[in-house]
Amino acid sequence: MASVIEYSTVVEMFDNITQKYLSDSRPMLMHKIEGSYVNFSYREVREMVHSFALGLAAIGIKRGDHIAVISENRPEWVVADMAIMKLGAVNISIYPTLTPKQVEYILNDADVKIAIASNQLQLNKVLKIFNDVPSLKRAIVLSDKVVTQEKKVMNYSHVVEMGKEFDQLYPGYVDNEQKKIKPDDLMTLIYTSGTTGNPKGVMLTHNNLVSNMKACASIIHFGSEDILLSFLPLSHSYERLAGYYTAMACGTTIAYAESIDTLRDNLIEVRPTIVTTVPRLFERLYNRIMKQMSEESKIKQTIFNWAINVGKTYRYSKRKNVIAPGLSLQHKIADKLVFKKIRERTGGRIKFFVSGGAALAAELGEFFDAIGIVVIEGYGMTEASPVICANLEQKYKFGTVGPPLPGVQVKIAEDGEILAKGPNVMRGYWKNPEATKEAIDKDGWLHTGDIGQFDSDGFLKITDRKKHLFVSSGGKNIAPQHIEGLFLQSSFIEQVVLIGDGRMYLTALIVPSFDSLKEYAKKHRIEFSNNEDLSQHPEIYKLLEGELSKFQKDLANYERVRKFTILNSPLTIENDELTPTMKVKRRVVEAKYKELIEKMYADVV
Numbered sequence: 001m002a003s004v005i006e007y008s009t010v011v012e013m014f015d016n017i018t019q020k021y022l023s024d025s026r027p028m029l030m031h032k033i034e035g036s037y038v039n040f041s042y043r044e045v046r047e048m049v050h051s052f053a054l055g056l057a058a059i060g061i062k063r064g065d066h067i068a069v070i071s072e073n074r075p076e077w078v079v080a081d082m083a084i085m086k087l088g089a090v091n092i093s094i095y096p097t098l099t100p101k102q103v104e105y106i107l108n109d110a111d112v113k114i115a116i117a118s119n120q121l122q123l124n125k126v127l128k129i130f131n132d133v134p135s136l137k138r139a140i141v142l143s144d145k146v147v148t149q150e151k152k153v154m155n156y157s158h159v160v161e162m163g164k165e166f167d168q169l170y171p172g173y174v175d176n177e178q179k180k181i182k183p184d185d186l187m188t189l190i191y192t193s194g195t196t197g198n199p200k201g202v203m204l205t206h207n208n209l210v211s212n213m214k215a216c217a218s219i220i221h222f223g224s225e226d227i228l229l230s231f232l233p234l235s236h237s238y239e240r241l242a243g244y245y246t247a248m249a250c251g252t253t254i255a256y257a258e259s260i261d262t263l264r265d266n267l268i269e270v271r272p273t274i275v276t277t278v279p280r281l282f283e284r285l286y287n288r289i290m291k292q293m294s295e296e297s298k299i300k301q302t303i304f305n306w307a308i309n310v311g312k313t314y315r316y317s318k319r320k321n322v323i324a325p326g327l328s329l330q331h332k333i334a335d336k337l338v339f340k341k342i343r344e345r346t347g348g349r350i351k352f353f354v355s356g357g358a359a360l361a362a363e364l365g366e367f368f369d370a371i372g373i374v375v376i377e378g379y380g381m382t383e384a385s386p387v388i389c390a391n392l393e394q395k396y397k398f399g400t401v402g403p404p405l406p407g408v409q410v411k412i413a414e415d416g417e418i419l420a421k422g423p424n425v426m427r428g429y430w431k432n433p434e435a436t437k438e439a440i441d442k443d444g445w446l447h448t449g450d451i452g453q454f455d456s457d458g459f460l461k462i463t464d465r466k467k468h469l470f471v472s473s474g475g476k477n478i479a480p481q482h483i484e485g486l487f488l489q490s491s492f493i494e495q496v497v498l499i500g501d502g503r504m505y506l507t508a509l510i511v512p513s514f515d516s517l518k519e520y521a522k523k524h525r526i527e528f529s530n531n532e533d534l535s536q537h538p539e540i541y542k543l544l545e546g547e548l549s550k551f552q553k554d555l556a557n558y559e560r561v562r563k564f565t566i567l568n569s570p571l572t573i574e575n576d577e578l579t580p581t582m583k584v585k586r587r588v589v590e591a592k593y594k595e596l597i598e599k600m601y602a603d604v605v
Helices: 010-020 041-060 074-084 101-107 120-132 156-169 173-179 208-218 237-249 259-272 277-295 298-319 327-346 361-369 433-439 480-487 512-525 531-535 539-552 584-592 594-600
Strands: 027-033 035-039 066-070 090-092 113-116 138-142 151-154 186-191 203-204 227-231 253-255 276-277 352-355 375-380 386-390 409-412 416-423 446-454 458-465 492-500 506-512 561-566
Touching: 010 041, 010 074, 010 208, 010 237, 027 041, 027 259, 027 327, 027 480, 035 041, 041 074, 041 156, 066 074, 066 101, 066 120, 066 361, 074 090, 074 173, 090 101, 101 120, 113 120, 120 138, 138 156, 151 156, 203 208, 208 237, 227 259, 237 253, 237 276, 237 386, 237 458, 237 594, 259 327, 259 458, 276 277, 277 298, 277 352, 277 361, 298 327, 298 361, 327 361, 361 375, 375 409, 409 446, 433 446, 458 480, 480 492, 480 506, 492 584, 506 512, 506 539, 512 531, 512 539, 539 561, 561 594, 584 594
Parallel strands: 027 253, 066 090, 066 113, 090 186, 113 138, 138 151, 227 253, 227 276, 276 352, 352 375, 506 561
Antiparallel strands: 027 035, 186 203, 375 386, 409 416, 416 446, 446 458, 492 506
16 A cells, blocks of 8 residues: 655654554554563654654764664664654664674775664674774664773663753754755665675665655555564665565554574564565475475375465466356365465464565465465665565566566666666765766666566566676576576575586585485484585485486576585675675685585586
């Protein structure tokens, strides 16, 4: 549904929505504290934001100042964000998973004046590099439990107390500053994940984000009766736009998951109706379901497979408004025997998932749709605030990212690159005019770096990243992400990185699912002492070889993996092998495992 209020800036949205629901009994935000979810009302959050804005003003924050927020998802993230906005300052959102060195780069590049850290861990990062950031004057820690003797550090409560004194001296100051904010004012710098080189600061205005919020709200039904579970980092443009600003503008309650590791429990506790997520969640859930079914009796497996086929036929027929006689009854039986039990794992109330950040395999979308779990897949990038295209709740196509959003123009260049244009396109990259010129041409088209094509119904299909496309030594173009997505359907494969640019054939680095391997080893009496021992066992290699053969059987010869190497440990954000949104840093991985990769090509002459 469309937003339930009028607004032209993000902070005006916040003011108007909290005013509309000021006396509402529904929570605005939900957060787990000491083992239980605690509700934050619209009145509470509104007052917290105003108090913190006064405190920031008291310590000298002015219009145009750059303030960094380094925090996990929590109500105080929203409070800090909106308080910064009220003063006309600029939020520099930083992933809490970044290293001190990476934080230092962003703080220096963005000329940050104050860093707001969530806890001791994040504060330690700031303190470690404080003296190496000339622009940095002070740090604020959101947790009052953190005790420090550092004079340059203040805690949240202290800032709020200073705000009370400031309000006595300068009544109406925050409201007056907010009135100066215009739609074209810079609102935030969001640093790209940086799969190659240093991240770039994307400059987004209020109008950039507001246009995207309104477009998304016009096609996806976020309602005041909904509860959205947020677990992707708010530092990322996708969660910030979809799981925060747009949901809030529609009066949707937002609940924060504790972490991705507790997501299964939080789904049951919160019983959300909407979840914004990435394809990896569906891959894991699918593998878990299929693994469980493989251990069931033949009768149960037969019922499961029958139910999935019925579900696919029913959902397809329903979209076409033609349901064959008897199909509805079959679907009711399948739902009672199979689907309802699976949906209960997500809390049992899901209306839909919103998937973005990477391509969702069409087979996965179709599988969950059959169960009655609708997955709305969209596409975008931070430079576009971020959504460019999205499937509709009642009209969607598996394997596509839907048509362009209202108000956004999309076209395909001669080389297949997707170009976008509209009010959501960024102002440019911070202090990087050359990169800006490279990204946005003279006619205002944003060059996404993605390859795609439209189908006959105007739905966009993404092929791959332009810079990720491999060209084999034989001149064949290969899209690695599509092939990797096929392999990730295996319950025995956790991560996979294809290698082959400029090579005679494709190879792969594979991180197995050690839990699945251990169960397989136990069942087949394979002895091992640790993960490394297990992963190098000939029977395990043979198992994974069979999995690759199974999932690549329909690929062309030049798209098939000829050799692979099993890695003993997962690719992680902490080791700089993944971006904070779980995308593989190919250059980093290829450099780190160069020796193993070259061995797979050692016999090429």
